[in-house]
Amino acid sequence: MKLVIAAATVGAVAAFAPSSMMGTKLSASATRAGGVKMNLEQYKAELAATAKKIASPGKGILAVDESTKTIGKRLASIGIDNSEEARQAYRGLLFTCPEIGNYISGAILYEETLFQNHADGTPFVDCLNKVGVIPGIKVDTGLVPLPGGHPVETWCSGLDGLVERAQKYYAQGARFAKWRAVLQITSDGAPSDLSIQENAWGLARYARAVQEAGLVPIVEPEILMDGDHNVATTAAVQEKVLAAVYKALSDNGVYLEGSLLKPSMTCPGADCEEPVSSEQIAKATVATLEKTVPPAVPGIMFLSGGMSEEEASINLNTMNSFARKGPWSLSFSYGRALQQSCLKAWQGKPENVGAAQAALIARARANSEANQGKYVAGSQPSADETLFVKGYKY
Template sequence: MNQEQMERMEHGKGFIAALDQSGGSTPKALLAYGIGADAYSNDEEMFRLVHEMRTRIVKSPAFCSDYILGAILFENTMERKIDGSYTADYLWNSKGIVPFLKVDKGLAQKENGVQLMKPMPGLDQLLQKAVQKNIFGTKMRSVIWLADKEGIRAVVEQQFTLARRIAAAGLVPIVEPEVDIHSGEKEEAEKLLKDEIKKQLFRLSPDTRVMLKLSIPTKDDFYLDLMEDPHVVRVVALSGGYSQEEADEKLARNHGLIASFSRALAQGLSAGQSDKEFDQTLSESVRAIYRASVT
């Protein structure tokens, strides 16, 4: 594990950029960027186009370590290059930004008010590849829809079972049990979620470190006590479908909570923009998200 990267993630000022749209969400990300489905005829062309979009974001002068601590990549992005370097190496060596990798394979069907992660049969090989590609940590996402105690327990147990395997491989896992922002039981679900996370943190070995990626809580500063746990490197927040402005406003009310935004980061970016327009739009987004993250 890179200690310089650990120091940056634990104590640095800034936020994490989520650039990890995978096969299922890539068409939506490209469409938001102004590239419709008629622009590609197969997955390889689609992934080439989305890599060009991500490359444009990463190479922009607005995408810099003054504001951004880390970036989460999709497996396909990890295996591609930017200016001759693998994406993770470009991020760290050229930008000073810590690389993470999305490792989950999507969500299972809804059951007990939650969606667990689908099985990950090739996880150990993927983790080995991530270490070889100089990835620092991983991210995996589940979704909580209702305040169902058994469902939430199952989500958190699955997340931490996998987190222990990831940590054993030498990577820092980001545990992401997202509570849907539109849930009518959001606040109660967050209480149950925090209780289950605390139980799992207590069971970790003393040297195991994790990060938590959570929905911005209904009650301000609700996750402050999780930030104080010695196992927790950082608690980060997903935008969860809020507009960038709304997500920033809510985030700013939560001290110590930093952003890990995807849609909110790319909001307003378009393939048709000139480099000047693109960089200006991205710069405004990056600075606004940064301001909300350093409260």
């Protein structure tokens, strides 16, 4: 089987499997270079239990894994300097929010945050565990241009040393991981077969690697909303992408019961002029998932992808309001769509912490209800503006 991958990732892929093993399932008793046994088998029960808990009814994920550069943009929007103290203060108010564990089952952290303490000296990991939220960790090292692909295409870096890093994160208290692959639809050929193949394989190598260290992998093949394509076009591309992803996961022996999927909803491009309803988006999304995602996966935790807070809740609620064949929990792993109102309420002022936490709880409750098909549009306050950012890759 010939597999074309970006030259820059050849060494990283080879670190986990020689080219002769590509397309072949890996035995749990196989060994890595140096004779160290792979550990997936010993973690299977824990992986399945963690994935099931994250995807439990009425629960979802708070994605607070913004890089230092990206969180700086968020803080700048409210006039706050991007200092470690400011990042600590903001994330501290999120992780000590009363009742947050009623609606949030996991929080994805950036590496700085995983090893950081609250202002009172309590490790953030302990803050999260205290409120019943499982700590997770972003493990990729960012997107880079894809040689040989369309000019807009990228691949995700970070496979080198990933098992060892994941072991360190597990020791610190993380129990799941996240890796973001990004694809884009254009009128002149993207995503290319090369981009789909490279990103699917990268997601699969990542997923297998972190499972060997005891971390549940969140598999995130995001399709950006950039473009003027309609829902049907998105659905066709997404079906092809997800089929490639689950083929690669199977080839790498990834334990699906101990994994989660974080896809985009099947939305039209941001510049599409065709009217589209929440029902159309919901039905197209569910239909695409039912064609491609195995029932062994316990949860599908959608990213918000630039939708407004309210729109993300309404679309999720609609998906959970009609009968479907797929058995998975359809829930959320939102960043901006959970934090926008909270950030605006906070404004970097200690006296606003209570108001900021109330705003966070309102959106968390809204999405918890949406996971159960019980959300009433407009019943919770929200920041109604679109959160779409063109070319949101880096």
